[in-house]
Amino acid sequence: MAEWRERAAPHVRLPGYERGAVTPKIAHFGVGNFFRVHAARYLDDCLHVPGQTDWGIIGIGVLDSPQSRAKAAAYADQDGLYTVTEYAPDGAATARVIGAMIDYLYAPDDPAAVVDTLAGPNIRIVSLTLTEGGYFQDQTTGTFDAAHPDIRADVQSTAPRTAFGMIVAALRRRRAGGVAPFTVLSCDNLRGNGDTARQAVVGYAAQIDPELARWIDAELSFPNSMVDRIAPSVTPAIRDRVNAATGLPDALPAIAETFSQWVVQDRFSAGRPRLDEVGVELRDDVALFEAVKGRILNASHMLLAYPAILAGHRLVHDAMADPRFPLLLRRFLQLDVLPFVQGPAGLALGTYIENTLERFGNPAVGDQLLRIAADGASKIPTFHARTTELLLHNGADPIREAFLLAAYRRSLRGVDEHGQRFDVTEPALNAADRDLLGGTDPLDALKATPFAALRLWEQPAFIDAYLAMVDSIDDEGIDAALRRT
Incomplete structure (x- = not known):
């Protein structure tokens, strides 16, 4: 952080909280462009609210690919920091450094570390951006696709590789240890995204332990939410342009429009940050x-x-x-x-x-x-x-x-x-x-x-x-x- 403070251009907004004092209560699967400019930006705003520095984020990467591995290495090199540049329709730009993600776990290298983290009592929210097709829904029936090859392989393994396999493994340990369950918060662009997440988590759990599935269905909260912000892909040319403007050596800068909206059901089983103080709309008519x-x-x-x-x-x-x-x-x-x-x-x-x-x-x-x-x-x-x-x-x-x-x-x-x-x-x-x-x-x-x-x-x-x-x-x-x- 010190190096970035020294190198940042004067117009770049830097974290106004002591990053070393931030502790994580949120784990997030799928730290892509949209999450970084949307939910992570709101959570970074929350960290500026007095008394909210225990709502930091642990990012989790699931995809096993050269691109994902390079992303994990970049997050490690940058201590989870990255820039977000927002563009108004008239071309005016504002830039800030997001410091809310204080750790990043790359599941393909160590899925057990992910399960250990989720099973710990500090995690209160597990959030998701897995894309519209990432919830293992049968495209004909709309139900959970337990026959999907990735799910079948996970169920038969002692080291699950899917997000839902790791979530259920952690919940199984929390239940056995008397640790209260966390909230599962989908941030994907789906109608009834919380209901879809519930279907996937409960559906997966039913494959390994029907009693655990019933406990999850009864005890966990899966708020529905509506997310809205345009977050384009960042090409090498855009990266170079953004870094020239910010003065920062960001391997993973993100860009977005100025418009942003997040509407969430206020249904959190293990507490939540003060989202309503940073522009999130807490409503029942999601x-x-x-x-x-x-x-x-x-x-x-x-x-x-x-x-x-x-x-x-x-x-x-x-x-x-x-x-x-x-x-x-x-x-x-x-x-x-x-x-x-x-x-x-x-x-x-x-x-x-x-x-x-x-x-x-x-x-x-x-x-x-x-x-x-x-x-x-x-x-x-x-x-x-x-x-x-x-x-x-x-x-x-x-x-x-x-x-x-x-x-x-x-x-x-x-x-x-x-x-x-x-x-x-x-x-x-x-x-x-x-x-x-x-x-x-x-x-x-x-x-x-x-x-x-x-x-x-x-x-x-x-x-x-x-x-x-x-x-x-x-x-x-x-x-x-x-x-x-």
Whole structure:
């Protein structure tokens, strides 16, 4: 910390608390960009509140990859410190050093150390950012997938490797030792993320000890929460630009927009930091916030990403500067979403929509369309299934939802309409689904696991719109298809 204090540019905000006095009550799985600019930033604010220095964070890495290993080494070299630079729509930037993470454990090297830490009485909250596809949900039934190879391997091992395996192993020891359970707090972008986390933890526990599963279900809190902040990936060029501005040798700087929102149910079984004093909204109507954000912001992101990539765009603000895409999103939001969504008290949906589109157009953030498009097999059903169901149930035109699936199917080829190749990241697709999505019959794509639950092949209105969009994209290109939306 001393070196960073000496080297930081004058405008960089440094921790105003004594970092050596911080102790950890929070362990977090998945210390990626979003967590670092969102929950960790709120918790860093909490550490500045008098009497809150025992709410530090122990980060936990789970993925076994060269990139994850390099990240662990960087956190060790930097003593858990990193910078967050926030960009306003006018390009104004503010930077700060986050000091809330006081230790980092890399589970692939020592999973027992992770279980030991979680089993100790000091940990009161275990939080998660595992991505939408990281909760081992069966994509057809929505239930916990106990047959997943990673889960089966964990259950049969004495050294679990998944986050849920380590959490359950720690809870088993806490229960046996008479130590009160911690709260499990999902910070992932999922509807009912606390309920989903409960399903995964209890479902895993049921595979090894049904009585333990019943105890977890009865005693643990799993608050639902709504999280919202755009956190782009940081390329080497962005890293160099940020470090030149801050004066700091940060191997893992993070960037974000200035907007940030966190709405959480106040259901913590073992205490919590004073989140309400640092801008977190503690409310019971989280589900309404989730519905609005998922079906407006996240759904718009997905609808934008695939056709914009096919049209040759790579950055969100560049796509939003192309008048075809704001028009597409406005029509989607006005015709397909607003008639069927209820907002929480005090939230004006029209204003929310305008703010969302303004955020997408922020050129200073430089968000990447490929980041948004990644793992579409998990994200599209999460953010579009309900809207599609309501449109079909009410006899409304499903043309834009059909366009989304047609564009998604075409994007899996990894080549845009200018012949430029791009990376396709779809970890949730199995070989059978890839065959269905890449086959010659476009209707087969509707039977792929991510979309099968909707049974769209039984909906004549959807089939007609979808086939028309497939033909339009294939024969005439994205521009012609956009004109039909």
